[in-house]
Amino acid sequence: MSLAVLKPPGEWGAKGADIVCGEGQPLGVALSSGRPLLRFHDHAHGTTCGRCPAASWDARRLDGKPGFTLTLQAREQHIRRSKATSNICTNQGLLVTAATIYMSLVGPQGLAKVASTCIQRTAELVAALAGVPGVRVAFNGPRFHEAVLLLEPAGSRSAPRRSRRGASWGGVDISRDYPSLGNPLLVCATETRTPGTSPPMPRARGRDAERGRGLRNTTCANS
Amino acid sequence: MRAHRKSKSQRILVPRGVNPDYRDVLQAVAGGQNLAFELLPYDPRAAVTTTASLETGIAGRTSPRS
Numbered sequence: 001m002s003l004a005v006l007k008p009p010g011e012w013g014a015k016g017a018d019i020v021c022g023e024g025q026p027l028g029v030a031l032s033s034g035r036p037l038l039r040f041h042d043h044a045h046g047t048t049c050g051r052c053p054a055a056s057w058d059a060r061r062l063d064g065k066p067g068f069t070l071t072l073q074a075r076e077q078h079i080r081r082s083k084a085t086s087n088i089c090t091n092q093g094l095l096v097t098a099a100t101i102y103m104s105l106v107g108p109q110g111l112a113k114v115a116s117t118c119i120q121r122t123a124e125l126v127a128a129l130a131g132v133p134g135v136r137v138a139f140n141g142p143r144f145h146e147a148v149l150l151l152e153p154a155g156s157r158s159a160p161r162r163s164r165r166g167a168s169w170g171g172v173d174i175s176r177d178y179p180s181l182g183n184p185l186l187v188c189a190t191e192t193r194t195p196g197t198s199p200p201m202p203r204a205r206g207r208d209a210e211r212g213r214g215l216r217n218t219t220c221a222n223s
Numbered sequence: 224m225r226a227h228r229k230s231k232s233q234r235i236l237v238p239r240g241v242n243p244d245y246r247d248v249l250q251a252v253a254g255g256q257n258l259a260f261e262l263l264p265y266d267p268r269a270a271v272t273t274t275a276s277l278e279t280g281i282a283g284r285t286s287p288r289s
Contacts, residue, residue, distance in 0.1 A: 054252045071252050141269025148270065177243040 001026045001118065002144045004111035019043045026114075026190070028102025029095055038095040114191045118145040121189035129187065138184060145190050148174070151183040233259050236280040238272040240265045 003009070009017035024038035025031065054071040057064050106114065126147045130137050138148035149171070171185040178184055235253070237246060239262045249260060263276045 052252060055255050056251055139268065139270035141266070141271045174243070 001111065001115050004108070004115040005119070024095075024099050027099040029098050036095060038092075038099055115144075117191040118189065119143075121145070121191070121193070122147060125187060125189040138181060146186060146188045148181070149185045149187060150181065151185055153183075233257065235260050236263050236277070237261070238263045238265065240270055240272060 003022070009020045019042070021039060021041040024040050027038065029036070029038050052071050053068060055066045055068050057066050103111070122143060122145045126137055126143075126149075129135055129149060134152045136150050136152070138150050171187040174184050174186050175181065235249075235258055237249065237260050246260070254260075261280060263272050263280050265271060265276070266273050
C-alpha cells in the first residue's frame, strides 16, 4: 500500500530495483483465522523458480522431526497425485479476484488516498500516545502505519490486550526481538479505523501508563 | 535467491528493521541452503537502514545484481 505514495521501485537508485515483492492483504483480502494471504512479486530480469520447498522442525509435537512443504509453487503441480479425480487446493484465484476488484474500484488515486490516510492516522495516534506519561516515541524517522513506543520504566512488562470494544489491540510487544530498546511496543493505525470508531484516546495516567494500560485504543494492521 | 544461484555467494543481507516474522520466513524458506543471513543495523535515531550500513554490508562478497 505504501507504494501508492512512494517512488516506483523501478526508479530507485541508478538502475532501479531488480525484484519487488510485498504483501497484498490490504488490497481487499479479508483475514480469516490469519489466512489466506496474498503476495505480489515482480522482477525485471530473468525468471524465478517455479517451486521452493521448505523444511521446519517442530520441537513440541514431532520431537524435532522435520516437516516439509512447498512454500512457493507457481501452479498446482501434483494433480495426478494418487490419480485424484479432483484437485482441491488453496484457491489463489479467489484472492486475485478480490484484489483485482478492490484495486479496480479504488483506483490509483484511491490507493494514494488510502496510503495518505494511513500516514495521517498514524501521526495522530503517535501524537496522542506520546502525551501519555511514561510513554515516548522511540524513533523520529519517517513512518507509514507503524510506530514503536517505549514504555517506562524499562523493566515493566504488559501483555498486549484487546480493547474494551474488541476492535483493537494494545500493540505488539517486540522486546524479545529488540531487547536493546528496553520495553518497546509496536502500534499501528490503518485506514480501516476512523477516529469516530476507534479514537486514539489515551486514558490512563501514572502507573497505568507504565503498565501500558493507557494504550487501549491503538490499532494494528490486522484488526 | 536467483542471484545466489548464479553467484554461489553464501551471504544475504537483511535489514534489522524488517519485521521479525518476515525474517523467520526467510530462515524457513532458505535456511536449509546453508546461507548466512547477516543483519544490517539501523540508524538508532530514525530506525532506517542507511546507505552507509548497506555499503558496509556489501563490502563483503554478496550476490551481485543481475
